[in-house]
Amino acid sequence: MKKLSTIGLYGLLALALAFGLVAVPTRAADHLDAPGLTPPGGDTRLDITDVYAFQSPSNPSNTVLVMGVNPLAGVLNDGTFRSGASYELKIDSDGDAKEDLTYKVTFSAPDGSLQQGVTLRRIPAGGGGSVLAKGQTNQNISIPGGGWIRAGVFDDPFFFDLNAFLTVDFCNPGTNFFNGLNISAIVLEVPSSWHGSSNIGVWARTLLNDQQVDRMGRPAINTVFIPNNPFEPKGTEPSQKNAFNGGKPRNDQRDFRGEVVDTLEIFYGAGNPTVDALADFLLPDILTVDTSSLAGFPNGRRLADDVIDIELGLVTNGAVTSDCVASDSAFTNSFPYLAPKN
Amino acid sequence: MNKRKAILLLFFILAILVHSRSNGPSVDAAGLPYAEDINGDTLVNIPPVNDAIKSFQDRIRRNPKDAVSYTILGDLYIRQARETGDVSGYQRAEAALLQALDLFPGYAPARALLASVYYAQHDFNQALDLAEQVYESNPNNTSAQVIIGDAQLSLGNYQQAETIYQELRKTDATPPVLARLAHLQELKGNPNEALHLIRLAAGDALRSGGSRESVAWYLLRVGDMYFNMGQIKESGAYYEASLRVFENYHLALAGLGKVRAAQGKYDEAIDYYQRAINIVPQPDFLAALGDIYMLTDQTDEAQLQYKTVEYIGKLAELNKQIYNRQLANFYSGHDLHVKEALRLALAELESRKDIYGYDAAAWAYYKNGKFEEAQSLMNQAMDLGTRDAYLYYHAGMIALRLRDEAQAREYLEQALTINPHFSILHPDEARTILETLQAAEAK
Numbered sequence: 107m108k109k110l111s112t113i114g115l116y117g118l119l120a121l122a123l124a125f126g127l128v129a130v131p132t133r134a135a136d137h138l139d140a141p142g143l144t145p146p147g148g149d150t151r152l153d154i155t156d157v158y159a160f161q162s163p164s165n166p167s168n169t170v171l172v173m174g175v176n177p178l179a180g181v182l183n184d185g186t187f188r189s190g191a192s193y194e195l196k197i198d199s200d201g202d203a204k205e206d207l208t209y210k211v212t213f214s215a216p217d218g219s220l221q222q223g224v225t226l227r228r229i230p231a232g233g234g235g236s237v238l239a240k241g242q243t244n245q246n247i248s249i250p251g252g253g254w255i256r257a258g259v260f261d262d263p264f265f266f267d268l269n270a271f272l273t274v275d276f277c278n279p280g281t282n283f284f285n286g287l288n289i290s291a292i293v294l295e296v297p298s299s300w301h302g303s304s305n306i307g308v309w310a311r312t313l314l315n316d317q318q319v320d321r322m323g324r325p326a327i328n329t330v331f332i333p334n335n336p337f338e339p340k341g342t343e344p345s346q347k348n349a350f351n352g353g354k355p356r357n358d359q360r361d362f363r364g365e366v367v368d369t370l371e372i373f374y375g376a377g378n379p380t381v382d383a384l385a386d387f388l389l390p391d392i393l394t395v396d397t398s399s400l401a402g403f404p405n406g407r408r409l410a411d412d413v414i415d416i417e418l419g420l421v422t423n424g425a426v427t428s429d430c431v432a433s434d435s436a437f438t439n440s441f442p443y444l445a446p447k448n
Numbered sequence: 449m450n451k452r453k454a455i456l457l458l459f460f461i462l463a464i465l466v467h468s469r470s471n472g473p474s475v476d477a478a479g480l481p482y483a484e485d486i487n488g489d490t491l492v493n494i495p496p497v498n499d500a501i502k503s504f505q506d507r508i509r510r511n512p513k514d515a516v517s518y519t520i521l522g523d524l525y526i527r528q529a530r531e532t533g534d535v536s537g538y539q540r541a542e543a544a545l546l547q548a549l550d551l552f553p554g555y556a557p558a559r560a561l562l563a564s565v566y567y568a569q570h571d572f573n574q575a576l577d578l579a580e581q582v583y584e585s586n587p588n589n590t591s592a593q594v595i596i597g598d599a600q601l602s603l604g605n606y607q608q609a610e611t612i613y614q615e616l617r618k619t620d621a622t623p624p625v626l627a628r629l630a631h632l633q634e635l636k637g638n639p640n641e642a643l644h645l646i647r648l649a650a651g652d653a654l655r656s657g658g659s660r661e662s663v664a665w666y667l668l669r670v671g672d673m674y675f676n677m678g679q680i681k682e683s684g685a686y687y688e689a690s691l692r693v694f695e696n697y698h699l700a701l702a703g704l705g706k707v708r709a710a711q712g713k714y715d716e717a718i719d720y721y722q723r724a725i726n727i728v729p730q731p732d733f734l735a736a737l738g739d740i741y742m743l744t745d746q747t748d749e750a751q752l753q754y755k756t757v758e759y760i761g762k763l764a765e766l767n768k769q770i771y772n773r774q775l776a777n778f779y780s781g782h783d784l785h786v787k788e789a790l791r792l793a794l795a796e797l798e799s800r801k802d803i804y805g806y807d808a809a810a811w812a813y814y815k816n817g818k819f820e821e822a823q824s825l826m827n828q829a830m831d832l833g834t835r836d837a838y839l840y841y842h843a844g845m846i847a848l849r850l851r852d853e854a855q856a857r858e859y860l861e862q863a864l865t866i867n868p869h870f871s872i873l874h875p876d877e878a879r880t881i882l883e884t885l886q887a888a889e890a891k
Contacts, residue, residue, distance in 0.1 A: 149658060269511075
């Protein structure tokens with residue numbers, strides 16, 4: 107039991123970061139006391155929370171891509187996007203872990219009522235590209251040729267009983283911690299035919315001054331597998347998290363496979379073939395989806411997919427199947443699908 | 449797979465899922481723009497802390513077992529205390545964090561925050577104890593590591609603090625860590641290295657786009673370091689930049705008050721200090737305002753400020769704990785209640801042997817006519833080689849009373865070289881004494 111609580115504790119440490127508990131500077135009355143540690147990069151507006159990819163519920167020939175940023179929007183920040191930064195959704199159409207198409211979204215500085223100009227560009231593999239659509243935040247902007255984009259503050263679609271996880275007390279009765287919390291998100295719906303294949307890989311990244319700040323594909327690989335992670339077998343070692351955040355999926359197997367393997371071996375034992383199989387699956391960090399299918403996670407990720415329950419079932423071979431929390435967000439079947447902000 | 453392994457793996461996967469939300473951005477260090485070009489347009493606006501507090505109070509009302517929300521609420525109360533200067537926020541933070549720990553006793557983020565509350569309340573030993581416990585069971589908890597370093601520094605254990613900061617720099621060379629290393633260099637008497645580090649920190653914070661308040665703090669520290677080196681114009685430019693980034697920032701307003709006083713623009717200085725005091729009536733702001741009134745022959749106004757210093761300093765137990773050193777220095781610096789000044793300074797030196805603790809006690813001894821004791825403690829205060837004009841001024845005055853004229857002259861010359869504007873009231877006195885000493889030697 108002791109081991110269990112230790113593991114639980116580590117998860118919590120992760121949460122501390124996730125919710126910016128250490129992000130807010132802490133200072134004493136003496137003004138020489140420096141701020142507390144900030145999240146890497148220091149700007150929650152560039153911090154990716156989740157990535158979703160699924161067939162459009164309102165038009166089967168369209169694909170919906172969602173990129174969340176700004177955890178605890180409205181508490182840690184005003185929910186705006188960083189002007190001058192790029193928010194990109196990358197599509198790999200041929201399974202080589204290189205982007206064949208990029209949707210790039212940029213924002214103007216917020217005005218007095220926090221409205222921002224939104225510009226969507228479509229950039230082919232070779233670069234160049236053109237403006238697809240322009241508009242304002244918190245409005246549906248139509249894309250010529252089919253589809254929509256909307257960027258703004260929404261209800262956080264993620265759901266999980268965080269306190270039950272802390273106290274190792276699931277289903278008593280089960281409360282969604284994320285109920286009532288917000289994120290900022292970019293929701294994009296485009297014709298699936300634009301991607302050249304129905305089997306695509308998706309990842310999101312943020313850039314500032316042409317430098318990649320954060321990236322994500324699947325519900326996350328970085329903080330647990332990449333040093334310094336809570337399960338690092340070698341104990342404390344120099345952080346590679348920034349390197350991972352700044353890296354390209356195509357190099358993940360080369361650069362980070364060893365880190366994934368050494369962490370997995372803690373749970374499976376050295377030499378277990380499952381370790382290699384899992385490492386093949388987990389890297390590169392790309393969310394794969396067959397857009398001709400309505401199925402959800404692990405086929406892409408839909409908003410209401412209970413990723414936690416699915417993982418629970420998989421990992422325990424059906425012994426534990428739920429944290430007794432379901433999505434309580436008012437998702438809709440029409441664009442932009444996410445529930446309005448709380 | 450056996451059951452135990454399965455459960456471990458389950459938690460592992462959950463940790464991954466939840467952890468994914470913390471994949472923060474990465475940014476490298478960069479130079480700091482000219483002060484005039486800094487306006488903070490790209491920085492994030494944090495909504496009013498009181499709104500956030502209310503929303504988390506509501507969450508707790510709905511689910512009184514929500515340990516995480518209690519922890520976030522604790523963090524918000526800390527922010528409230530910092531922004532308003534009302535230190536009772538730390539007591540509310542402590543209560544919320546203790547609730548979180550009651551619900552989940554091992555919750556490391558709550559424990560680390562609680563350690564930071566103890567630190568903010570100047571209970572450095574308790575902060576150190578708790579942060580060390582957190583760090584011991586979670587060697588990856590850099591927040592706990594930072595608190596350990598800060599508490600060691602405040603307790604005067606400079607070597608231990610430096611070891612921790614250097615260790616943090618290897619894995620986390622972010623503005624908060626650079627700012628701490630800058631302060632260490634300042635204490636060790638390397639002002640140029642300190643300035644370089646704090647400029648790096650400020651440039652990085654500005655580029656990576658943290659909160660307005662935190663970026664304003666780094667710019668403020670750039671201003672402080674220029675001021676302490678006697679570069680008043682540069683100092684003023686960075687205090688102004690800090691104020692542009694974070695409107696009505698009380699520390700930047702007081703900084704500008706200090707700069708205008710050094711420039712002899714007393715009306716402007718009074719205005720800046722009054723604005724700072726309207727936001728947060730810190731004892732050191734009130735004392736400085738009183739000094740400017742004194743200097744401009746507005747004695748009644750000066751006395752009013754001085755009385756308020758005493759009042760604020762004694763308002764509550766917590767104020768006493770946080771402000772006792774400021775109060776001791778105020779008494780010594782204004783020849784008021786010098787016995788009480790000595791009592792306060794010695795009491796604090798008992799628990800906290802840092803260089804400014806030695807300085808406060810030395811100066812209080814001096815004001816009580818005990819010059820031998822004063823000198824012995826002053827030597828300890830100067831042990832790190834800190835290039836602080838105030839320390840040299842105190843050391844010079846003590847040497848003078850011990851009839852070591854050569855030493856007194858050297859220290860006073862140093863004080864005026866380091867920063868001719870080191871204090872509102874004393875530079876003229878130091879200059880006059882120095883001239884007398886120089887004249888005496890010339891004979």
